[in-house]
Amino acid sequence: MYIFGYLNYIIVNAFSKEQRNQDRVNTLIFNNIRDFDLEQIFECGQCFRWKACADNMYEGVAFDRYVQVEYIDHRLAIYGADEADRELWASYFDLDRDYGYIKAKISSDDENMAKAIEKGPGIRILKQDPWEAIISFIISQNNNIPRIKSSIEKLCQCYGKDLGEGHYAFPDIDTLADLNEGDLDQLKLGYRQAYIIHTAKKIKSLGAYSYLDKLLGDDYDYEACYNELIQFKGIGPKVANCIALFGFNKFDAFPIDVWMKRVMNKLYGFEESDLEGMSAYAKEHFGEYRGIAQQHLFYYMRALDGEHN
DNA sequence: GGGCAGGTCTAAG
């Protein structure tokens, strides 16, 4: 009677979701994955649409697909993903890159970096949708993470494709480009609304996805990509570097935000105003993988501060 | 109520 009801409650809440996914939904498995940690990947500040849903498990939407991901014993499982999307997810999680090698390289002769990596050895740079990265990081400026996340979620709910069960894709370029100032008032984006609409219209006029694909190509290196991005109203140096790194996988981008200023001051003695000095140092010491170095330092500083929000 | 949060824009010096 009462006890059964209670037990049922426990079981339903603890296992139903997981059970359902493991039993009835397509599952994609990647074995022998090293240098990988979901919490570190999703909480190191590069993305905004993933949340923990169980032990060793996160759920989220990327590329119009809702999935749950689980990582245990070097085995990455993606529940709700089709076999046809194996390459898409391998690319998204950057599984073919040797992070062990990169970590060794950027921390050789650098005790600070070695310590930072020790804190977040499973960090990886996600290969996110460039368009989503552009809008998300415009929203991120002078903002806090809970509000960034809720703003993006609301944007998806209002203008993204309905994926069922309360999940929504990120809205496409045309949808946001066809909006006018004021249409997003409900979302409380503040002055970022104008930036978003301006940028969407401009990207559409430049060729939309084919324009972004062009920047994605190898003939657009970090600097060329950065120079394009920074032309958009609302995209300054920090946001442009984040987009270049997280949306276009230019690993030599080195975004410097308030946390990076603090950590570069604390560990390397730079004045917090000396952005050029920091950038030059990063280029010199961390080379072509300074974007990954940046993630480790950022994560380390946040961890030292004892917060993740 | 003033300050701050993963900055950027704009107008002055």
Added chain:
DNA sequence: CTTAGACCTGCC
């Protein structure tokens, strides 16, 4: 070319 202020909003 470098440097203050203003700026939406929500939370302490």
